[in-house]
Structures are given as C-alpha cells and as structure tokens.
Amino acid sequence: MTDRIRHEGVSGRRGDFAGGSEPPGRRPAILVVDDDEGIRENLAELLSMEQYRTFTAANAEEALNRLRSNHVDLLLTDFQMPGANGVELIEAARQDHPDLPAILITAFPYVYEQIDPGRRRGVTLLLKPFAADEVLGIVARIVRP
Numbered sequence: 001m002t003d004r005i006r007h008e009g010v011s012g013r014r015g016d017f018a019g020g021s022e023p024p025g026r027r028p029a030i031l032v033v034d035d036d037e038g039i040r041e042n043l044a045e046l047l048s049m050e051q052y053r054t055f056t057a058a059n060a061e062e063a064l065n066r067l068r069s070n071h072v073d074l075l076l077t078d079f080q081m082p083g084a085n086g087v088e089l090i091e092a093a094r095q096d097h098p099d100l101p102a103i104l105i106t107a108f109p110y111v112y113e114q115i116d117p118g119r120r121r122g123v124t125l126l127l128k129p130f131a132a133d134e135v136l137g138i139v140a141r142i143v144r145p
Helices: 037-049 060-069 086-096 110-114 132-143
Strands: 005-007 029-033 053-057 074-078 102-106 123-127
Touching: 029 037, 029 060, 037 053, 037 074, 037 132, 053 060, 060 074, 060 086, 074 086, 074 132, 086 102, 102 110, 102 132, 110 123, 123 132
Parallel strands: 029 053, 029 074, 074 102, 102 123
Antiparallel strands: 005 123
C-alpha cells in the first residue's frame, strides 16, 4: 500500500458470506456517497463497468435510507459533506451493519488520525486526488479478497 492509503482490517463476516466470498452470479454491492454529483456518478459508473452493483446517495441521510432497503457490501463515502460527515455516516451505518467495510475519501490526511483507533476497524482512507485504478484496486481487495 502507498502512504496515501491507510487500512484497518475487518475481522469476521463480511456481507452475507463468511470471509467476504460471494455465491456464483452475485455481484458485490457498493454504496457511493458524495455531495458532488460529478464525483458520485463517475465513481458509480467506474465501479459498474467493473461489474459491481452500485447505489448512490448525495448525503448521509439518503445513504442510511439506501442501507435500510438494499444489501451493501461496501460503503464508499466522502468525508466532507453538508450535514453528517463521512465518519459520522460510517458510525451510523454500523449501528445496523457493524462489520460493514468503508472507504473514506478525503483531501485531509489528518482526518484518519483523528478517528479513534477502535472506530478505524474496516475503514480505508483514500486521499484526493486519486486515480481510477487506485479506487478499483482498493475496492477489489476489500470485497473480493
């Protein structure tokens, strides 16, 4: 991993299947959350081209609604958004989905250091700017170990 990416492992079950494996024909589902429509839609399109199922949300409230109605294997969220930020979204999502892995996108590397180490479990930090292959590599390592 580069110094631009930090990752804390997830132990135990991931999604519906132990070890994050998926049954034949099931594509991992990713929820992309960003208040910037261009970034949100570009990330969703990139992931869809790699055969991931994607859902999108413009803010934390919309994301939590999506999580209630859809099975999601990975939460990919921006840190800085109006209303609840990405860390608050991850914490709220984990109330119902405690093992949900997340990628936190930010331009501020200090954000990760401010997260309590106990809350970092399963959170990967992705610093802006990032390349498409960087996102795809991180996602693949998380949902297709």
